[in-house]
Amino acid sequence: MFKVAGALLVIVAAGALGLLVAGSYARRPQELRALQSALSLLETEIVYAATPLTEALEQVARRSESCVSGLFARAHAGLASRTGSTAQEAWERALNEYYPNSYLRPDDLAVLQGVGKILGASDRQDQAKHLRLACERLRTQNLKAEEEARRNVRLWRYLGLFAGLAIVLILV
């Protein structure tokens, strides 16, 4: 009786682990897509409406998907507090808090750090150019991430389950 329960437990745990890893592969493209649309929202605010950055970030935080809105909300809070920090500092602080809890890779982080360097610091044309470039780079990362996800999601799902089964078989 205990043996069966134990075996089930092992299988479920290993399966869940596999799903978790698979999930992380699926999450990254999702997050990258959300970031792309958030950045193009920001571009619209900046280029067409010339909304001041603090307000623009707030707007983007409100309208973007929940997995990335935290980044923009933090950057907005950092700027709005008027503690004398620059847009770049506020953005980097927000990134530092956001990155560890995200599914992004160092490559993706580098693109976002690049955004911080120019944020608000030039005229509209220039802002548009840089934001579009960042979007483009995120798009290529996304293509790669999706390809990777396709390969790995199924693999890890089954891998977890079968590893669980294998362990059970060995122990029995």
Next chain:
Amino acid sequence: MVYMGQLTEVRPGHRLREEVIGFFPTTIRALLGQLPASAWSVLEEVRLRVHKPLILSRAGGETMLTGEGLPTGDPGRAYRVSEEDVVRTVELVTGSSLYAVEDELRQGFVTVPGGHRVGLCGRAVVEGGRVRTLKYLTGVNFRISREVQGVADQVLPWLIRGPRTMYNTLIISPPRCGKTTLLRDLVRQISNGVPRLGFTGLTVGVVDERSEIAGCYRGIPQRDVGLRTDVLDGCPKAEGMMLLLRALSPDVIATDEIGRREDVEALEEMLNAGVRIVATAHAASVEELGSRPVLRDLLQRHIVERFVVLEYRHGPGAVRRIIDGRNFETVEAIQCSR
């Protein structure tokens, strides 16, 4: 001497300090924060230039600050402004949004919440012979805008014609004499009405091209400009006057610093529509005004009925002269010891 009204500074030194130091980076904030409230209440400008001493100017003089925030006259001991200081100040005054102040930057300054004007200097980026924007900003002049209620008290009796009408008025003075301060108080009193003079309030339309009169932030006046005042913020003057005339049927239109041909043409348009005008112009005297081709027209056609001339003697708005627009004779000279 005429009746001296009660002058009230709407924001005393300590409140001004809180409001203004937020626009400076922490290094400079630490220095400015140590100035006593009394110093703040006379402070007019804070000037930052890369690698040069930090200079504060007030009515009739200037001072530098040491690294400890103490006043000094010796440039050798004064705190030197770093490149970083200027870059950060620019970030703070533009709200980290250079792109949002492009149009203002083209004119060389931006207006910040609270109505203060910040002049910026650097390298101009020219496109097709016109300044597109400024880059490599190296100089900042933070001009503190004050709101003093009651400055118009002495001149008002000369500008009011009856209970519901007034003279077309032009305030002229060199820079830093309190032109805008006087205009703002005039607008407030014309709009609210002056029971003391039996003057009921008129609807005033303000075209505030540089957000200096009403100090609008997101369109809401941060200054008291009266209860019957509509402010068109950030709009070019000539176009703004026409827009106000069509849309809001004002009795009086007020605007700052006229000088371009289209401004004068718009003013004439206002007169034809029976709207009264209150405006300001840069000039030291009426004669000087006459030497500027565009404004000469205003004089020759006797459009302006009253000139208020401000002179800088002991401080802003110290001496005022009211001149009749038909015969250019001084109607009244007001000495005020502020």
